[in-house]
Amino acid sequence: MSxxxxxxxxxxxxxxxxxxxxxxxxxxxxxxxxxRGSTYVTDSGPKDxxxxxxxxxxxxxxxxxxxPSVPALNQRYRVITMDQRWHGRGIRSDDFHLTDCADDVxxxxxxxxxxxxxxxxxxxxxxxxxxxxxxxxxxxxxxVLCSTGPYFSTRDPAHQAQARRTGRLLTALNRLLPRPRAGxxxxxxxxxxxxxxxxxxxxxxxxxxxxxxxxxxxxxxPWLDEIDVPTSVVVSTHDRVVxxxxxxxxxxxIPGARRFEVDGGHACCVLGxxxxxxxxxxxxxxxxxxxxxx
Numbered sequence: 001m002s003x004x005x006x007x008x009x010x011x012x013x014x015x016x017x018x019x020x021x022x023x024x025x026x027x028x029x030x031x032x033x034x035x036r037g038s039t040y041v042t043d044s045g046p047k048d049x050x051x052x053x054x055x056x057x058x059x060x061x062x063x064x065x066x067x068p069s070v071p072a073l074n075q076r077y078r079v080i081t082m083d084q085r086w087h088g089r090g091i092r093s094d095d096f097h098l099t100d101c102a103d104d105v106x107x108x109x110x111x112x113x114x115x116x117x118x119x120x121x122x123x124x125x126x127x128x129x130x131x132x133x134x135x136x137x138x139x140x141x142x143x144v145l146c147s148t149g150p151y152f153s154t155r156d157p158a159h160q161a162q163a164r165r166t167g168r169l170l171t172a173l174n175r176l177l178p179r180p181r182a183g184x185x186x187x188x189x190x191x192x193x194x195x196x197x198x199x200x201x202x203x204x205x206x207x208x209x210x211x212x213x214x215x216x217x218x219x220x221x222p223w224l225d226e227i228d229v230p231t232s233v234v235v236s237t238h239d240r241v242v243x244x245x246x247x248x249x250x251x252x253x254i255p256g257a258r259r260f261e262v263d264g265g266h267a268c269c270v271l272g273x274x275x276x277x278x279x280x281x282x283x284x285x286x287x288x289x290x291x292x293x294x
Contacts, residue, residue: 019192019193019195019196019270020067020068020192020270020271020273020274021192022067022188022192022195022196023071024070024071024074025063025067025070025188026042026043026044026063026070026074026079026081027042027186028040028041028042028043028062028063028081028186029041030089031082031108031111032111033091033104033107033108033111034107034111036091036103036104036107037091037092037093038089038091039082039083039084039085039089039090039091039104039108040061040062040082040083040088040089040090041062041080041081041082041083041108042062042063042070042079042080042081042082043078043079043080043112044070044074044078044079045073045074045075045076045077045078045079046076046077046078047078048078049076049077049078050076050077050078050117050118050141050288050291050292051077051078051079051080051109051112051114051116051117051118052073052077052078052079052080052117052118052120052144052284053080053081053082053105053108053109053117053118053119053120053129053132054066054069054070054079054080054081054120054121054122054125055082055084055101055105055119055120055121055122055124055125055126055128055129055132056081056083056084056087056121056122056124056125057122057123057124057125057147057269058087058123058124058211058215059087059200059203059205059208059211060087060199060200060203061083061087061088061089061090061199061202061203062081062082062083062084062088063081063088063199064088064196064199064200064270065081065122065125065269065270066081066122066269067270068269068270068273068276068277069269069273069276069277069280069281072277072280072281073281073284077284077288078114080108080112080114080117082104082105082108084101084104084124084125084128085100085101085104086203086204086207086210086211087202087203088185088199088202088203089182089185089202091104095210095213095214096207096210096211096213096214097214097217098124098127098128098131098214098215098217098218099131099135099217101128101131102128102131102132102134102135102136103135103136105119105128105132106132106135106136106139109139115139116138116139116140116141117139117140117141118140118141118142118143118144118284118287118288118291119132119133119140119142119143119144120143120144120145120146120280120284121143121144121145121146121148122146122147122148122269123146123147123148123241123242123266124148124152124215125146125148126145126146126147126148126149127148127152127215127218127220129143129144129145130143130145130150130220130227131218131220133227133229134220134223137228137229140229141229141230141287141288141291142229142230142231142232142287142288142290142291143227143229143230143231143232143254143287144231144232144234144280144283144284144287145231145232145233145234145250146233146234146236146269146280146283147234147235147236147239147241147242147247147262147266147268147269148242148247148250149242149246149247149249149250150219150220150221150224150246150249150250150253151218151219151220151221151246152215152216152218152242179201180197180198180199180201180202184198185198185199185202221249221253224249224250224253224254225253225254225255227254227255228255229287229291230256230286230287230288230290230291230294231250231254231256231257231258231287232257232258232259232260232283232284232286232287233247233248233250233251233254233257233258233259233260233283234260234261234262234276234279234280234283235247235248235251235259235260235261235262236262236264236265236266236268237261237262237263237264238263238264238265239264239265239266240265240266241265241266242266258283258286260279260280260282260283260286261279262275262276262279262280263275264276
């Protein structure tokens with residue numbers, strides 16, 4: 001398996017073992033995206049407030065990645081999370097492409113009646129956010145890119161091959177892996193570790209090969225300088241999955257991008273959320289303040 005997927009898996013499982021306390025987790029429901037499939041969505045905060053789509057990292061879910069940050073944003077933003085394809089209760093499709101995930105974001109915005117929105121993404125979600133702007137520039141009013149870069153390490157063919165081998169191994173073990181019932185995924189009255197464990201195992205781990213292929217296709221370097229919406233880049237300064245130097249490429253490559261720093265590693269959105277939330281909220285505010293005056 002590629003080093004990025006291995007570390008991503010460790011980070012996601014770390015969310016389970018040492019989670020940030022789950023408080024004010026929004027309720028969600030399955031939403032049908034016409035012609036695409038259904039996915040699990042939460043939609044919280046004032047409906048007339050600026051909309052922010054929170055796009056999650058690989059091997060997590062919309063809530064497992066973002067539940068610590070949602071309450072802090074809900075005071076002045078309409079906040080939407082969704083499970084990406086093959087994650088949690090996301091769409092099951094023949095393949096896994098970040099371009100499809102980006103199109104799903106806009107399809108959900110259509111269903112919810114949201115014209116424009118800020119796309120905020122963590123790690124894999126940052127790639128999806130960039131592609132959402134690339135494919136639907138008229139819909140994205142700003143970007144907040146967290147612990148991510150303009151490419152992922154699975155662009156390396158050797159890393160992709162390793163991810164596929166791991167996927168085949170996990171396919172053989174699939175029957176032995178826990179499969180949480182859908183109704184239990186919404187039970188936040190359980191201890192946070194129990195809730196997080198259920199969220200983690202709702203993603204079929206044997207799909208790692210597909211995830212590696214999908215991440216490996218992504219490379220925004222040829223068009224970073226075309227991004228013309230307000231952008232904040234939240235850099236995790238101790239990141240060993242997406243190293244800070246790769247995150248800095250977004251700051252250097254996107255015109256007018258602003259850098260915000262988190263004193264944490266690649267799990268900082270949950271493991272160390274108390275340090276992630278303040279600069280993340282500042283980054284969202286910065287984008288929306290500029291967008292409101294354009």
